Amino acid sequence: MLWVFLFYIRMQTVLHYSLHFLAIGIIAYLYDKKNWKRNWLILIATMLVDLDHLLAVPIFAPNRCSIGFHPLHSEVAIATYILGIIFTKNKILRLIFIGLLFHMITDFIDCLWMFSKCSGCYENSEVFKWFKILRN
Numbered sequence: 001m002l003w004v005f006l007f008y009i010r011m012q013t014v015l016h017y018s019l020h021f022l023a024i025g026i027i028a029y030l031y032d033k034k035n036w037k038r039n040w041l042i043l044i045a046t047m048l049v050d051l052d053h054l055l056a057v058p059i060f061a062p063n064r065c066s067i068g069f070h071p072l073h074s075e076v077a078i079a080t081y082i083l084g085i086i087f088t089k090n091k092i093l094r095l096i097f098i099g100l101l102f103h104m105i106t107d108f109i110d111c112l113w114m115f116s117k118c119s120g121c122y123e124n125s126e127v128f129k130w131f132k133i134l135r136n
Contacts, residue, residue, distance in 0.1 A: 012113045019106040020047060027102060031095060039095055046099030049073070063118055065111035067104060068126020075130065078104050 021044070028039035052070040053059055066073045081104065084097030108127070115122035122128050 012110065015113075016106065016110050019109065020103070023106075024099065024102060027098065028095075031098070032091070042092065042095055043099040043102075046096055046103055049100055049103055063114060063121045065114060065121065065125040065127055066107045067111055068130065072100075073104060073107065075126075 024043040025036070025040050028043055029036040031039055049072045050066075052072040053066065056064075056070060067078075068074060071077065078101070081097050081101040085094060085101060088094045088097060111125065111127060115125070115127075
């Protein structure tokens, strides 16, 4: 039974980092085939958004959803990323906003995976509060 749990955890990690590093390569290519390598580096640089994790105590908590908890993962930040994609004319700046939003989507998928194993984690998360507000 332990091996099933370890496999499950490893698959979550593989999916998470594949989305963070490999899927953005596809986004970079689709965004601009001619400059995809440069765009991939720009998208990788958007992972610096995770520096806001350094403000948390503890810095890493395995059962904490980063969406809604860290400042650059907040609802205001996510709304800013969406508005940036819609209204920014500069291609590089728009790509940065795309990278930031894709990062949030990747982290949200990770949260959903965690919630499937830990219902208390969901009930104590900011995501739960957001959905509760949306339902009312």
